[in-house]
Amino acid sequence: MTDRVRPYYVPVGNEEQVFRAAFRQSLSVLLKGPTGCGKTRFVEAMAYDLGRPLVTVACHDDLTTADLVGRYLLQGGDTTWMDGPLTRAVREGAICYLDEIVEARQDTTVVLHPLSDHRRQLPIDRLGITLEAAPGFCLVVSYNPGYQSVLKDLKDSTRQRMVVIELDFPPSDVEEKVIAHEGGVDHEAAARLVRLGMAIRRLETAGLREVASTRVLIAAGRLVAEGLGMRDAARAAIAGPLTDDPVVTAGLFQMIDAYLADEES
Amino acid sequence: MVRSRPAAPAAGAGTAAELGLLASAIAGRPLEVAAAEPGQQPWTDGAVVFLDDQASRPDRIRTVAVQAALLGAGSLGPEILGALGRRRAVARRYLAVEGHRALAVHEAVLPPSVRTLADRMLAGRSTSPASSLAIATSGEVIADPPAVFGVIRPRDVRGHVVRAGVPGRDDPSPTHLPRREREQAVRELDDGEETGIDGAFDQFNPIGGGGAVGRLLQKLLGSSRSAGGGQPGADDATHRTRHGRRAAPGAAVSTAAAALPDEVDAIRRRGTTYPEWNVYQRRYRHGWCTVTEAEPEARNAELAVPGDVRALRQPLARLGTELERRHRQLQGDELDIDATVDARVQLAAGSAPDEAIFIDSVRRRRELSVLVLLDVSGSAGEPSPAGGCVHDHQRAAATALTLALHDLGDRVALYGFRSQGRSAVHVVPVKRFDDRADALMLRRLGSLTPGAYTRLGAAIRHGASVLEVEGGTARRLLVVLSDGFAYDHGYDGRYGEADARRALAEARRRGTACLCLSVAADADAEALRRVFGTAAHAVIPAVEQLRGTVGPLFRSALRLADVQRRVSQRKERTRERLQVERRRA
Numbered sequence: 001m002t003d004r005v006r007p008y009y010v011p012v013g014n015e016e017q018v019f020r021a022a023f024r025q026s027l028s029v030l031l032k033g034p035t036g037c038g039k040t041r042f043v044e045a046m047a048y049d050l051g052r053p054l055v056t057v058a059c060h061d062d063l064t065t066a067d068l069v070g071r072y073l074l075q076g077g078d079t080t081w082m083d084g085p086l087t088r089a090v091r092e093g094a095i096c097y098l099d100e101i102v103e104a105r106q107d108t109t110v111v112l113h114p115l116s117d118h119r120r121q122l123p124i125d126r127l128g129i130t131l132e133a134a135p136g137f138c139l140v141v142s143y144n145p146g147y148q149s150v151l152k153d154l155k156d157s158t159r160q161r162m163v164v165i166e167l168d169f170p171p172s173d174v175e176e177k178v179i180a181h182e183g184g185v186d187h188e189a190a191a192r193l194v195r196l197g198m199a200i201r202r203l204e205t206a207g208l209r210e211v212a213s214t215r216v217l218i219a220a221g222r223l224v225a226e227g228l229g230m231r232d233a234a235r236a237a238i239a240g241p242l243t244d245d246p247v248v249t250a251g252l253f254q255m256i257d258a259y260l261a262d263e264e265s
Numbered sequence: 266m267v268r269s270r271p272a273a274p275a276a277g278a279g280t281a282a283e284l285g286l287l288a289s290a291i292a293g294r295p296l297e298v299a300a301a302e303p304g305q306q307p308w309t310d311g312a313v314v315f316l317d318d319q320a321s322r323p324d325r326i327r328t329v330a331v332q333a334a335l336l337g338a339g340s341l342g343p344e345i346l347g348a349l350g351r352r353r354a355v356a357r358r359y360l361a362v363e364g365h366r367a368l369a370v371h372e373a374v375l376p377p378s379v380r381t382l383a384d385r386m387l388a389g390r391s392t393s394p395a396s397s398l399a400i401a402t403s404g405e406v407i408a409d410p411p412a413v414f415g416v417i418r419p420r421d422v423r424g425h426v427v428r429a430g431v432p433g434r435d436d437p438s439p440t441h442l443p444r445r446e447r448e449q450a451v452r453e454l455d456d457g458e459e460t461g462i463d464g465a466f467d468q469f470n471p472i473g474g475g476g477a478v479g480r481l482l483q484k485l486l487g488s489s490r491s492a493g494g495g496q497p498g499a500d501d502a503t504h505r506t507r508h509g510r511r512a513a514p515g516a517a518v519s520t521a522a523a524a525l526p527d528e529v530d531a532i533r534r535r536g537t538t539y540p541e542w543n544v545y546q547r548r549y550r551h552g553w554c555t556v557t558e559a560e561p562e563a564r565n566a567e568l569a570v571p572g573d574v575r576a577l578r579q580p581l582a583r584l585g586t587e588l589e590r591r592h593r594q595l596q597g598d599e600l601d602i603d604a605t606v607d608a609r610v611q612l613a614a615g616s617a618p619d620e621a622i623f624i625d626s627v628r629r630r631r632e633l634s635v636l637v638l639l640d641v642s643g644s645a646g647e648p649s650p651a652g653g654c655v656h657d658h659q660r661a662a663a664t665a666l667t668l669a670l671h672d673l674g675d676r677v678a679l680y681g682f683r684s685q686g687r688s689a690v691h692v693v694p695v696k697r698f699d700d701r702a703d704a705l706m707l708r709r710l711g712s713l714t715p716g717a718y719t720r721l722g723a724a725i726r727h728g729a730s731v732l733e734v735e736g737g738t739a740r741r742l743l744v745v746l747s748d749g750f751a752y753d754h755g756y757d758g759r760y761g762e763a764d765a766r767r768a769l770a771e772a773r774r775r776g777t778a779c780l781c782l783s784v785a786a787d788a789d790a791e792a793l794r795r796v797f798g799t800a801a802h803a804v805i806p807a808v809e810q811l812r813g814t815v816g817p818l819f820r821s822a823l824r825l826a827d828v829q830r831r832v833s834q835r836k837e838r839t840r841e842r843l844q845v846e847r848r849r850a
Contacts, residue, residue, distance in 0.1 A: 251286030
């Protein structure tokens with residue numbers, strides 16, 4: 001995997017130093033930040049830098065302990081044990097990234113406790129063994145405090161085992177760079193998209209469930225790079241994903257026209 | 266000066282309204298956009314930007330941007346508006362400077378066509394609304410603002426602009442300009458007297474976000490329980506059983522007899538009779554009590570004030586969502602090793618193996634209906650150790666519980682009860698299961714006044730039967746909010762206690778969980794504890810402490826009811842099997 005190019009990530013603050021330090025000290029990392037601000041990309045870039053394989057698990061509310069740790073499967077007439085992604089990462093010394101950890105069931109996150117503190121162990125009671133984490137294993141979880149429901153907060157006992165890195169949407173100059181690079185558009189178009197994105201982010205109070213993330217801006221950029229007009233791209237990639245409500249959609253279309261239409265229109 | 270505000274067009278109907286999001290984005294807070302009355306220049310009242318509907322589209326966008334930027338940059342703060350007063354010329358000069366400054370402040374979020382509008386030179390001269398005002402009141406020559414800027418109408422800007430939350434507490438004292446500066450102001454500009462800020466506040470409305478954007482907000486954030494079909498609350502998978510497929514093959518499942526809707530209506534009209542347990546003779550007195558449902562009053566009394574609903578939501582949300590491991594399922598997370606071995610054995614023995622060899626751990630869906638019975642007998646009118654009367658506290662607790670459970674999507678009803686002898690047990694349906702939790706419910710609650718006596722047993726029997734007939738879910742919870750023990754004609758002491766206990770036992774046997782809460786009352790809690798049992802009764806000194814209590818109390822009550830329901834189902838099944846066997850024999 002070392003011959004691959006580094007996933008594109010532009011640091012905004014000291015997050016890379018913090019991550020490296022935490023990795024060397026075998027501390028677990030909690031990434032906080034809104035959807036689509038680059039959490040996953042950050043972890044990919046760090047895994048590349050540190051030369052560790054990356055195991056990513058997207059958590060959802062039916063994720064069970066067995067999904068993470070492993071389970072017995074039937075093969076012919078026999079049962080065989082199949083490692084789950086977490087067990088695999090523990091054995092190989094990989095970086096295990098649990099995306100949107102809060103979505104997972106509370107009983108599931110409990111298996112992370114002995115792994116995320118100084119013990120660095122994964123007990124597998126089905127097998128009757130306790131795995132010691134291989135050197136290089138690092139647990140990274142992400143958490144989106146704004147968007148997850150109030151009822152699903154991260155338990156204190158889980159949070160306190162983590163080093164926290166807070167990410168947010170990058171400042172406009174960085175975001176322009178990111179969109180130009182990832183979307184494959186020129187800087188002028190990127191700047192316009194960022195401006196629109198920032199305007200929509202100011203709308204947070206107006207009841208959009210999510211704001212325009214870097215991710216949707218990149219998507220719009222990629223459509224533009226394919227030859228689509230700016231407005232059409234933004235309607236499809238920004239307005240569409242953000243809302244289903246016709247009134248809000250109409251408002252967003254107006255905003256898109258105001259920000260992305262050509263000057264003389 | 267025209268004060269009336271043209272009605273905002275229906276959302277989505279006109280292009281003006283659709284610019285609302287743009288305005289909100291630039292101002293950084295909810296704003297509406299509407300068409301101004303014909304002939305008026307564009308302006309804003311702090312919540313709505315009025316623009317000329319006839320203007321070209323780019324001009325409309327510019328106007329919206331300027332007016333929204335003014336609001337976002339704090340250019341229309343009370344002290345400024347106070348200073349502008351009726352001085353139109355100053356207001357115009359102020360807009361010419363401050364408009365550019367406001368645009369410059371929001372540069373990063375302005376549409377490209379608006380950015381060219383900002384005069385950076387002019388904007389650079391001012392650093393704050395106050396310094397713009399100083400420039401405006403100086404004798405300097407300032408060009409009129411472009412027409413697309415619109416106008417500032419200081420006396421028509423409403424209190425929305427004030428960001429400080431509570432009016433009165435930090436009364437924004439008008440920080441007028443230093444006298445010396447004001448004296449330097451050119452006299453002829455002064456075409457009105459200093460009016461102070463009073464005018465700006467006469468329509469003070471601390472709750473912003475009304476109008477189209479507010480409605481939108483409500484729509485987006487509001488609970489989504491209004492629509493939706495199917496049986497409410499019951500979203501459990503119906504094909505799954507606790508014990509897997511092997512359990513009781515072919516067993517008949519009987520549910521509690523459901524009354525027909527007609528029957529329910531008749532009960533509402535005529536009243537219904539319930540038996541009462543005579544502990545002295547150890548038998549029921551059949552048809553002893555008559556319970557009538559009185560139509561709830563909704564006088565224009567004050568709305569009942571709920572306790573902290575938000576705080577209750579968290580403990581209540583966890584109810585009924587425990588995980589359950591189900592063995593011998595057709596699908597699941599893990600292999601059920603025992604079932605697998607069985608299946609192999611069956612296969613080896615030459616018969617078709619059972620395919621249900623998995624363990625599934627599923628979270629039980631809520632599937633919960635709750636009926637809250639609020640004691641509105643005379644004793645609730647007594648003063649509470651926590652201040653006020655007991656009724657106020659209990660009502661607040663009932664309201665908070667009802668709203669919190671409603672928010673969580675449970676089926677919930679709220680009934681008040683009181684009695685005057687066995688033939689006049691009144692229950693007041695403040696909120697039936699199908700009613701909405703709205704202002705009407707709060708008004709009905711507010712209209713409840715304590716009076717008369719308490720025949721607890723009859724109220725419990727009626728509550729439980731309503732819960733079973735109308736609740737529509739398998740898990741049911743009856744919550745009695747009462748300050749003390751029952752007393753009615755011929756209904757006291759040991760007799761009353763025994764009857765109430767009997768009524769609870771009947772309900773629990775049918776799988777309805779029952780519990781009792783006493784809020785802010787020092788009445789006869791001991792007797793209630795004897796009736797309900799220590800695990801199903803709690804005394805709470807104040808509504809605020811409800812939060813810590815309801816979780817464990819509700820959970821243990823529901824668990825107990827589950828066990829009892831299972832036991833009675835098992836008995837039922839055993840009886841059926843015995844009958845079948847007897848018939849065969």
